[in-house]
Amino acid sequence: MSLPESEFDYEARLAACARGEQSALRDLYVQEGPRLLGVAKRLVGDTALAEDIVHEAFIKIWNAAAQFDPARGSARGWMFSVTRHLALNQLRDQSRETPFNEEHDAEPDEDAFDVQGHSARIHRCLEQLDPQRRSCILHAYVDGYSHAQISQRLGTPLGTVKAWIKRSLNALRECMG
Amino acid sequence: MTTESAQERDELAGEYVLGTLSAEQRIEVQKRLPHEPDLRAAVDAWERRLLDLTDYAEAQQPSAFLWPRIERSVERLTPETSTTSWWNLLPLWRGLSAAGLAATLVLGSILLTQTPPKPNYLVVLVAPQDKAPGWVIQASNPREIQLIPLGVVEVPADKALEFWTKADGWQGPVSLGLVKPGQTLSVPLDKLPPLQPNQLFELTLEGANGSPIGKPTGPIQAIGRAVKVL
Numbered sequence: 241m242s243l244p245e246s247e248f249d250y251e252a253r254l255a256a257c258a259r260g261e262q263s264a265l266r267d268l269y270v271q272e273g274p275r276l277l278g279v280a281k282r283l284v285g286d287t288a289l290a291e292d293i294v295h296e297a298f299i300k301i302w303n304a305a306a307q308f309d310p311a312r313g314s315a316r317g318w319m320f321s322v323t324r325h326l327a328l329n330q331l332r333d334q335s336r337e338t339p340f341n342e343e344h345d346a347e348p349d350e351d352a353f354d355v356q357g358h359s360a361r362i363h364r365c366l367e368q369l370d371p372q373r374r375s376c377i378l379h380a381y382v383d384g385y386s387h388a389q390i391s392q393r394l395g396t397p398l399g400t401v402k403a404w405i406k407r408s409l410n411a412l413r414e415c416m417g
Numbered sequence: 418m419t420t421e422s423a424q425e426r427d428e429l430a431g432e433y434v435l436g437t438l439s440a441e442q443r444i445e446v447q448k449r450l451p452h453e454p455d456l457r458a459a460v461d462a463w464e465r466r467l468l469d470l471t472d473y474a475e476a477q478q479p480s481a482f483l484w485p486r487i488e489r490s491v492e493r494l495t496p497e498t499s500t501t502s503w504w505n506l507l508p509l510w511r512g513l514s515a516a517g518l519a520a521t522l523v524l525g526s527i528l529l530t531q532t533p534p535k536p537n538y539l540v541v542l543v544a545p546q547d548k549a550p551g552w553v554i555q556a557s558n559p560r561e562i563q564l565i566p567l568g569v570v571e572v573p574a575d576k577a578l579e580f581w582t583k584a585d586g587w588q589g590p591v592s593l594g595l596v597k598p599g600q601t602l603s604v605p606l607d608k609l610p611p612l613q614p615n616q617l618f619e620l621t622l623e624g625a626n627g628s629p630i631g632k633p634t635g636p637i638q639a640i641g642r643a644v645k646v647l
Binding site: 258259260262265266269273274275277278279281282283287290291294295298299302303306307309310311312313314317318320321324325328329331332333360361362363377378380381382384386387405406409410412413416417 | 427428431432434435436437438439440443447457461464465466467468469470471472473474475476477478479480482483484486487488490491492494495545546548581583588589590617619632633637640
């Protein structure tokens with residue numbers, strides 16, 4: 241059972257990991273394991289591979305707990321960053337960079353992401369973007385699509401996709417500060 | 418060295434976090450991160466901005482095998498000594514007794530001098546690795562704090578200690594200035610909101626003139642959180 245984020249002290253658990261307390265790592269796993277696995281699965285597309293990534297992520301969290309600096313961001317955010325970057329490294333590894341198969345192409349893109357009903361600031365900023373540009377950002381961050389894959393998915397030239405992403409990131413930075 | 422502008426660096430950081438860089442570009446960024454505080458700060462900012470997008474990925478229950486697998490790997494990595502019971506951990510007791518002594522000294526000195534009101538907040542800053550206490554912070558009014566060293570620390574000649582604070586909900590840490598080893602420092606907080614419980618304080622090792630980017634970049638020397646004194 242995971243607690244609401246506001247009631248779970250991620251930083252105290254990380255500090256306990258740094259002291260060698262394995263029960264704290266287990267607490268973190270119970271709290272965020274399913275969400276981290278969900279994020280990894282969405283990126284790499286395969287459950288077994290996603291479990292490998294979450295396994296690797298928890299080892300990294302355990303080993304680097306003492307170096308975690310709360311001034312640089314939240315402990316929860318750090319766990320997600322560690323997991324995402326392991327998954328992205330895997331995805332971008334050239335030997336695995338493949339164009340979409342038919343299964344991917346068959347999915348409809350309309351309303352793939354519902355920005356309504358999310359309260360966080362990022363969602364309000366996303367709503368201000370043109371829908372296609374918003375799709376670029378979400379397909380990249382959530383699905384791990386490369387520029388080429390987004391271009392293929394949206395049927396938009398590669399150069400346009402690259403420019404949209406660059407401008408959308410600038411707009412998001414302006415909006416979020 | 419690179420001659421990229423702040424704008425280019427921010428775009429690189431944004432695409433790194435977004436995930437659209439190629440394998441080569443990702444490796445390049447990951448190689449630069451440990452040495453380039455500006456790039457690291459830009460990446461950290463993008464991680465914070467985009468984190469809530471992880472909500473779009475639906476949570477998935479891991480298989481029953483995943484945790485035992487993690488546990489086995491962690492046990493293999495953990496050296497034998499760390500299986501010692503906490504009861505036998507010398508650094509823990511050293512740290513606790515030094516922290517107790519520090520608190521006694523602070524509270525005792527307040528009793529003796531009597532004039533200042535009791536501190537509303539107390540922070541013990543400990544070393545991140547062995548938890549040895551190095552400084553205490555006392556705040557007898559919420560507009561000014563005193564940083565009191567418990568010993569002398571060695572700082573390399575070309576380095577300086579920089580003092581930082583961050584409360585929950587702040588965008589990032591704020592510098593409270595440079596600290597000389599062994600010096601008691603009074604810091605007015607009039608540019609900041611009042612002290613809060615759990616507010617983070619830390620000392621990092623920076624270049625002689627402090628962090629070039631206004632955010633901590635060097636290793637943490639001591640860290641602690643404010644506790645309200647009843």
